[in-house]
Amino acid sequence: MDASNEYDLVIRGGTLVTAGDGFAADLAVRDGRIAAIGEALPAGREEIDAAGLLVLPGGVDAHCHIDEPPYGGAYLADDFRSASRSAACGGTTTIVPFANQLPGRPLRAAVEDYHRRAEGNALIDYAFHLIVSDPTTSLLGQELPALIEEGYTSFKVFMTYAGYQLEDPAILDLLALTRREGALLMVHAENGHCVHWQSQRLAAAGDTGLAAHGRAAPPLVEREATHRAIALAELAGARVLLVHVSSAEALEQIRWGQDRGLPVLAETCPQYLLSGQDDLEKPGWEAAKFLCSPPPRGADDAEALWRGLAQGAFQLASSDHCPYRLEGPEGKRSQGEELHFQKVPPGVPGLETRLPLLFHEGVQRGRLSLQQFVALTATNPARIYGLYPRKGGLAVGGDADIALWDPARRVTIRHADLHDACDYTPYEGREVEGWPVLTLSRGERVWERGEGERGRVSEAYGRGRFLARTRERAATAP
Amino acid sequence: MDASNEYDLVIRGGTLVTAGDGFAADLAVRDGRIAAIGEALPAGREEIDAAGLLVLPGGVDAHCHIDEPPYGGAYLADDFRSASRSAACGGTTTIVPFANQLPGRPLRAAVEDYHRRAEGNALIDYAFHLIVSDPTTSLLGQELPALIEEGYTSFKVFMTYAGYQLEDPAILDLLALTRREGALLMVHAENGHCVHWQSQRLAAAGDTGLAAHGRAAPPLVEREATHRAIALAELAGARVLLVHVSSAEALEQIRWGQDRGLPVLAETCPQYLLSGQDDLEKPGWEAAKFLCSPPPRGADDAEALWRGLAQGAFQLASSDHCPYRLEGPEGKRSQGEELHFQKVPPGVPGLETRLPLLFHEGVQRGRLSLQQFVALTATNPARIYGLYPRKGGLAVGGDADIALWDPARRVTIRHADLHDACDYTPYEGREVEGWPVLTLSRGERVWERGEGERGRVSEAYGRGRFLARTRERAATAP
């Protein structure tokens, strides 16, 4: 090996874990990419001692909301700077937020706007899903195919939310388009008509506290929309991905489809595994910390979701990071101080805590194997969204995006130690065992745990690059 | 890198595929183990050009019958020499046949006997499952725990077959033992009482042709035994593995258990994916080529099994290689020339064709991804049976057991080109796309395709080593 082939960095003596494997080996980086995995690799210009640590692919968080336009009067606290920092500090090295089509505006404009917001700010690499709220003929015929061609290969639609809610014909058209173009439709499956109807009824009955949020959107409205989304995909002959599934009833529908051989994909999130209606019944603004859509359910639902993760009904575990601040006029209280379930914007932060929570509750408690943990949080999202093998694995030739993980480290989660721009975490005070100690993005240290709990964060904002994604690949491709 | 660190062999330019990944890289071998995976690896003492080829972990066939005691008057055609050769020529590098306790004999004696049969003969590495037919107190209390300790960590029981059939109390005791000892129970789930009762009825009605084999053991007898095995495991708090599942009804029970979070594992085999009752209705001895237990079913069942493979309900795809010769007095005709469903011993050969059939019908036809193919045929069996990471993956430090695979090679299966000691294959004349071109066992070439279809087989019989296996590992272990 001549000097020009010398490795830039060798991580030595760790245990490498991927979606399919786990073994002790060294890992070498050159030019920001993984150059080799082996035993007794030659020395690198730099060396990291990973004895006792896990060498994991950096997480891919494929469901997060960053710097989006205001929802009502509420603003998301995180821009690309704080969001990408927070992700990196939790072991995540790729984020895929949404470029959100404002109703009536061109989708292309949203994409350009988001590029402006990300450029110069992101600490780690990023791609964009699209949100389609206004599927005009020209959007279906020209704009969207062109965007897919350019690497925006997935887009989300809502079956709820005034202004965004799409009805069946539009969803069918979009599904047919994904089939034609090799793209993927993500569906927020709640029957918005039902939610609206039930909300009116609750409001009329004076049942307007935050706990009413769960009653306004009971599991049946998610179950119904899930069944419908699957049926629409079946008719269109397309894949469909159900995002942020919250209930056992919706999961039952997903399994029903999968068992019949339909290409149904699904995602769940820590908030549905770890919080519930009980939290929405906490007094005062405390409940607002758990208010998200769909609502968190209960212990039985959470157990069902864990089984769905372990058995492969879910392919993805994402954060659905949606960081409205609790205090101040721009977040949860943007509509005033009234504790009204229709006035508090739904959403919880979670980019940084996603991996540690799933590691502790999943791997440490025996619900998931290490391989499943990696698959759900990194490899599967990368594969499904067209980022693999560049991201999501420890593939030779892929980006050296790595989370060096200390499985024995005990951490009590405190928002004061986190790195987002929000002002709370729903998991305050929760103890977990296992946390990253170092995050590499293309071989560069973007975060490492130092003396204090907050560690050392890179200041290289703007180093993160946009990732154009590939379309669906045939099954025989590696 | 000094000379002492030089690689023995570098496979260059291929596409590596594992249970979780797929990417282009070189792979280096040293001392029979995988030393490194990387790009532009230094030259080895020997080089193999793998351009255009897949570099796969050698297959692990964890269900095969080799050189067992006679069944009735029938003898298995394959000894360890021909079986291990045949496996190697099909890309399989590890076999796990059964050490079969003869009723009334000590299990230890069977184990010793099998070691004698394997030693000096095996071309590739091997482990042994046990078959328990006589679970005496001393077997449960001393013999079996000692054998588990020595690396025989899995054993099969039969819910059918006179002389072997165990009733529920014995199965419960064995399940409790597996839980205690970290072992695994494999179950042949057919209700033998039902099969016997129904066989008598068919025989009394004169319905004795080979097609009656399917009617004697209809799916309900497999479904019932499957449900029962799951219930027994649930009571004992133990894992259970249902082997060679043949029917949609049994699969439905397996899913039922898995969906409720029970630790139910399952295996199916090519004969249930590719043949059926139709084949049992072929004229004359042709039908005998397809006669196995449980019986092959039909197209709907096969489609359900494929979905079960794709969705993870099955973790294993094995051969259940059981090579009775068609001609001559020692095989299918051992009870004479009568075509009687109770007289023809059940079983079909399949060690060599397992991987090509599953590759073609699974990967090439879009039913399985390459990763799923590797997981089902190599990684999962290695993990589940305690051979990983030594076998079943491309783990650095693991044995360099590798199948170099040409995905574009078209082969028409002919028994004349296969390497077992049987005299037919059920798949004669079937065309497949994809076949290994070279098989390495611990870095040594045990087979490579040469000019003729049968290729060059190593003569190093006896090089294969016994593999003592590890017990169940905790979920957090890599």
Next chain:
Amino acid sequence: MDASNEYDLVIRGGTLVTAGDGFAADLAVRDGRIAAIGEALPAGREEIDAAGLLVLPGGVDAHCHIDEPPYGGAYLADDFRSASRSAACGGTTTIVPFANQLPGRPLRAAVEDYHRRAEGNALIDYAFHLIVSDPTTSLLGQELPALIEEGYTSFKVFMTYAGYQLEDPAILDLLALTRREGALLMVHAENGHCVHWQSQRLAAAGDTGLAAHGRAAPPLVEREATHRAIALAELAGARVLLVHVSSAEALEQIRWGQDRGLPVLAETCPQYLLSGQDDLEKPGWEAAKFLCSPPPRGADDAEALWRGLAQGAFQLASSDHCPYRLEGPEGKRSQGEELHFQKVPPGVPGLETRLPLLFHEGVQRGRLSLQQFVALTATNPARIYGLYPRKGGLAVGGDADIALWDPARRVTIRHADLHDACDYTPYEGREVEGWPVLTLSRGERVWERGEGERGRVSEAYGRGRFLARTRERAATAP
């Protein structure tokens, strides 16, 4: 017994069959009502010898279309005269057709119009369901509650058909209203958006023959709408009735709801039990004889529906009589001679053949008990729609509506022998065993089989009376 108490009519020596019972007895009628059931009853002014015959409650056909406004350019062939005559000749003594709100017109006007059409014409008694196509605030707030109060206690909505299709909010409002008012919502469950979308796709591909009707509305569009209707009812806390269920997939959803304790009712019809997609593939206009919505499916679906009838998943077996003539410009060919699945109006006649077909295929073939036959075709519709005990049973005090049934009579169905105003029957040439020989309405002979096959029909058109219906009754009421 003094003369004033003398019976008007005694039916002597028959076997009485009701939804719950079956025994030999005489039945006496006085003043048009059943006065007594007993052995050796005193002589009546008139006697009927029923030896060897079954004495059944007259059928209640609660799903039929009579003299409705044109659909496109097509007219229903039957007015109340011919429809009520045809019903009577098939053993049915009560019909419940629809008063159909024309889009944009008041529902009250439709009701008044229908009364005008029925009065002076009906040979047997009748009630009206309503069809709600335009649920305005005033309709929900005043008109509909008033109509329910007056005895129009059930109404149907469509989830398909341009101009009639209601979306979820309207259905929720109507369900809530039924709950409040003790009424019942009937749902035509097909996802109209899907049917439209798929029809466009088929038309664009030039697949426009009548066989495309089944492909335009595959079982999944019924399954989806069925699931949705059940979910909406669950949210509203109301009962719901799925009419004319055609597929095993929809039935699976219905069972799913019922098994969870939801108040889901369901109906199927002979056309889904006895015809299928095969019939839609018959050449030329022959296929049009079987074209109805939802489309008839296949043998597996029909078997599933029979099981649903036998096990109580269905409570109702109705005709969905919809008599478009095959010949002439006012029926199936109203849009011209083109065999285009979107141009031929859907619907088949069936008032007269409903009971004989269900008796033969159900009772005679061992799929249904006699009691189930009576329950499905007479007692359950009477109970569910608020006509019991006046109609639907052999209740003392109830109307003497009776079908005297010869279970041994063999009839080859020929349209020439039927009594409707249509010009074909889908069941031409089919042989059945069992047919009524006499139909009594309030003790009066409205039809009896004479020498010819068409028998003697009463000329007393106009004797049929309107039946105001009662609301849902508590479970403890008899």
Next chain:
Amino acid sequence: MDASNEYDLVIRGGTLVTAGDGFAADLAVRDGRIAAIGEALPAGREEIDAAGLLVLPGGVDAHCHIDEPPYGGAYLADDFRSASRSAACGGTTTIVPFANQLPGRPLRAAVEDYHRRAEGNALIDYAFHLIVSDPTTSLLGQELPALIEEGYTSFKVFMTYAGYQLEDPAILDLLALTRREGALLMVHAENGHCVHWQSQRLAAAGDTGLAAHGRAAPPLVEREATHRAIALAELAGARVLLVHVSSAEALEQIRWGQDRGLPVLAETCPQYLLSGQDDLEKPGWEAAKFLCSPPPRGADDAEALWRGLAQGAFQLASSDHCPYRLEGPEGKRSQGEELHFQKVPPGVPGLETRLPLLFHEGVQRGRLSLQQFVALTATNPARIYGLYPRKGGLAVGGDADIALWDPARRVTIRHADLHDACDYTPYEGREVEGWPVLTLSRGERVWERGEGERGRVSEAYGRGRFLARTRERAATAP
């Protein structure tokens, strides 16, 4: 009507309720049979004013244990005198206890013995099921067919209980025999091997209190045996009746079978609807009042069972009356004073309380209609066991077995007011609304409520007659 035709008794002005109907009418009795049902019937020699009362068919309790041989050292408290009296006082007019084959003894001897026990003692009519514990060839070949011919058309087998437990081959033979002979097999479905194994384990762990009874036979052992019984019946092509179903898991299996069209019948009992594991955890001997097999479960199971009753998954609601006294050495304490789950004989009394409990909890609470109540407790058992129309309905010509029922009567259940020979009821202190006020057996008053709570009981012991039963009837028979 001449004097010879005069009615013996007319019940005037009540509301008659049957399995299918409910209407106001008079009911006339002549010669012990129902002679007429009508309005304004002629006067009878005797008249009963039933204004405000329900006129119900007397109950048929088809699962009760009376005067059987001792179980261990325990004796049933009730002989035919006290049992038939107690049944009558609760509105039941037919009982079908078991003639129990002692292991190794001829079944014929048991039948003769039971006749001796019943004759001269029974206050109401009775039939016998058989219990088959020793299915020898001669029993299968001669004895049982002869007994079926004589009217013992149903027999029960146990899948648990040492000495009684039958294995699959014997059950298959018996099922095939029922199919051949038109008889019916009743199955106590618990996997006795599992119960024994688990009991040993609990006992070894010192978990021997009465609450361990539920843990020794958890729902999975009932589920497994239920699945197996259904599979055996499927193989034999026979009907099967699952008795005293206790758990939602077993019910799920029953529904699974029924939904696939298998002829699976099922029964549950008040103890599984109204008590549970909580009761087994009551202190001291109080728990023994609820100890029966299978064990009572919990609230979720009970709710599932209620739904199963309402939806027709269950056809029968019986008492499984098994009256071991709580005090004294012959009952629950026959093995001494130790509270050991294996020493206290399982069984609870319930003949007299069955109907009032089901009426109150079922009808009054809106879970069952009156018709369903009658069907489950009288008509269905009569039909299924070959007693209809003589028993179980209000059929003209059938026996005048009638319960005159006051739906408004409020009763607090106290054992002191009951009429059995036991010394407790599990329902002590429970309030119900609805109780019979008069019970007629073949037109004779066997009980009527007088001044005191215990009412006036007939002294005519011995008037009850044996009922030979008919075999399965074809579906077309009335």
